[in-house]
Amino acid sequence: MRHHLAAAIAMGLAFAATQTFAAQDKPTPSAKDILAASKPSEWRTPDPTNLLYMQLPAGRVVIELAPDFTPLHAANIRTLVRQGYFDGLAIVRVQDNFVTQWDDPNGDDGGDKAKMHSLGKAKATLPPEFTRPIDTRQPWTPLPDGDVYAPQVGFSGGFPVARDPAKGKEWLVQCYGMVGVARDVAPDSGNGSALYAVIGQAPRRLDHNLAVAGRVLQGMQYLSALPRGTGPMGFYEKAGERTPILSVKLAADLPPAQRENIQVLHTGSASFAALIDAARHGHNAFYPTPVGKLGICDIHAPVRVDGKPL
Amino acid sequence: MRHHLAAAIAMGLAFAATQTFAAQDKPTPSAKDILAASKPSEWRTPDPTNLLYMQLPAGRVVIELAPDFTPLHAANIRTLVRQGYFDGLAIVRVQDNFVTQWDDPNGDDGGDKAKMHSLGKAKATLPPEFTRPIDTRQPWTPLPDGDVYAPQVGFSGGFPVARDPAKGKEWLVQCYGMVGVARDVAPDSGNGSALYAVIGQAPRRLDHNLAVAGRVLQGMQYLSALPRGTGPMGFYEKAGERTPILSVKLAADLPPAQRENIQVLHTGSASFAALIDAARHGHNAFYPTPVGKLGICDIHAPVRVDGKPL
Structure with a gap:
């Protein structure tokens, strides 16, 4: 009992x-x-052109992209996926109470950069898309209890959103299960080829400093329960510790019978x-x-x- | 780079x-x-009578009890530990973005209750200790940015604390890594024999509804990266999925040379x-x-x- x-x-x-x-x-x-x-x-039923199926050895992770918020990133990620960019990449980093990150392991300093996957037709840099103008045409479901970090919070289009009416801006909140875009120092240096999912307390300091690509709808446990990396910032120290990404596909590119019946x-x-x-x-x-x-x-x-x- | x-x-x-x-x-x-x-x-250097060493197959978890906030629970947990109560118990539940819980698996409905460990000299019920009167003698380090759930938040004695000055109460906040006391419906039904650690977004709805026993200082990754249970609410469905607890000891009961040098x-x-x-x-x-x-x-x-x- x-x-x-x-x-x-x-x-x-x-x-x-x-x-x-x-x-x-x-x-x-x-x-x-x-x-x-x-x-x-x-x-x-999410648009299948917005659904990524990331196949890991333990199971499938389904991610919904957020093109209403980050359209250029969604488009670039689709381009990467359709080129097979992510197939054979790996989860390179799991930092406790923070993020699980996947990327080309040959981009690591210890890797062989000559073997890095080509970005192909995808863009190497993108405008930041960290915020967007408040879209008053979208249904807005406000939460009434305030927020430590933003003037307003609520939901729009299925995603957690923060708003600053004084600046006329809104942005996706980095809650548990949200998928963000890793970048270099320059704000336009993220391109969607390196992504992370939040696996701990929402790291709100990342809000409107990084682009948010979407949200894990299914299979979060295949990202959150991985062994933590023992290197600095949770990077795996040995190649054998990484979890391979078998494939990432767009649901739209699969026959309907092979798609998840997800709502x-x-x-x-x-x-x-x-x-x-x-x-x-x-x-x-x-x-x-x-x-x-x-x-x-x-x-x-x-x-x-x-x-x-x- | x-x-x-x-x-x-x-x-x-x-x-x-x-x-x-x-x-x-x-x-x-x-x-x-x-x-x-x-x-x-x-x-x-935490008082060794407040430090639990929980030995799991993968490594050691060190928990600091919070007797300033929950003294009766700390005392009961010490009594249980010194009787070897937890030795041979198991992690019975891991619910994604919520908690990892350990307990006597024979207390599960599928278990053999006759085989449950005896509480021995420990008490079967305890006063709730969900809040305490605000202790103005303790150093208080307030955070200035407010909180969604409580009138005031800050740190006291190393722990995250929420305060309601109007009611004269304060309580430990259920942040990532905090250790709480599972209970039955009755507020006094928790006794420290079933504990959980928060492994996701802080479940603030638990604040001042459950007693908080302390905080994981070390080894959080041995609790947070476990496979999620597939039963209702993250309970493991098969005995073999559970992680055994090899032992739980008080640091004070070990020779100084065997204690962690933890600060x-x-x-x-x-x-x-x-x-x-x-x-x-x-x-x-x-x-x-x-x-x-x-x-x-x-x-x-x-x-x-x-x-x-x-």
Whole structure:
């Protein structure tokens, strides 16, 4: 009993009331309840030209690109993928409570640069795309509890977003599972050939200093549970420690039968609003007092595969 | 080159200026600089009666208990440890972006409860200790940028702390690497025999709903990089998936020669204040614009072993 109840801390939103819960304190709907009651129209099927399938030995990672925010990076990454650029590259770095990064290992100082994959038709440099003008045409789902780093936070197009109305700018937030673009010192030195996923506390200092390419929708555990690198900044010290990338493909380039049946809850939907409300005001036997607050990286757009929530 | 510079995002604070950095924009001291210049008196050697050595097959995890905040839990955990309670238990649950939990696997519903370890002289229930009255005698190092969840945040005694002056209460914050006490529905049902470490975005909804026992000082990677459980809420579905706990000992019960030479920077020290300042106002070639803000889970008290920062 203890395990299942203690385990309820895992879900927070999804805790189911038990018979020990006093009747006068009627529990609020759980996340599971809310998702079960969601309507088919509240779920979107991501555009397959925005979905990357990264095949690792342990399984598939599915990443949704964010071309509404970083269109030039999305286009360059598609070009790289279609050239087979990432096939045979590797995860070169896993730094605890920070990022898992993949790249051409021959780009490392110990590597043989002559063997580096060619960027081919992809661009070597891109305009930064660290922020974009606030797009008032897109549905905006604000969070009401503020943020340490930005004047406003909320969701747009399925992604966590921060806004600075005074500057008229918005940008993707580097929450857990977001995929960013590594770069050199020059702001335009990132091109999407070296990417990272956030695997710890959101490193908000990266916000609007690096381009964010998208979000891991599925298979995050294949990136987050890797052995940490023992070199400086979590780089692997030996080639054999790296996880090989077998292939990266665009879902659009696969026959429909080989694509994942993956859907994401619209962040402008009533069900997503209900999830936000449950996180802020929900209470149950385990959490008798509502938290009352919600941070931008403390909720994300739910994903389902074959109709089953991940 | 790209790797090492892109890798600079890893450190944020610790990025070293390069020759490409314009002279007029003199970089601020890095975390590495600040730690190198710290004084011996700014480091404390944790009381060995507060240090747990949890030996896993891959290595040792060192946890510092927080008896100033949760004294009854610290005492009960010491009693359990000295009885050998944890020896032969296991990590039973790893939920991505949430917690790694260890416990008696025979407490699981599929286990043989008759084989559960005896609590012996330890108490089966404890007063919650979810908060304590604000202790104004302790040095308090506030963070000035606010918090989504609490009226005030800062550091006290080496730990991240939230405060509500209106209620006169303070509590440990569930940041990455903090160790919490699993419990049943009743607030007094936790006793320290089932513990978890936070391995993802700080689950702030747990704050002042669960007791926090302490913090992982060393070996976090042995908890964070474990395979995620595939059962509900990250529980392992098969016994063979669990990581065995070889032993948990108090440092105080080992001969001094067998203890780690581990030190923690005083969070009331000038060097820790300088680290906070560097995180907020630091700039360099990679981050030309200071972030200006710092969240409570975005910095922690540095640890060194044999004089080397971890």
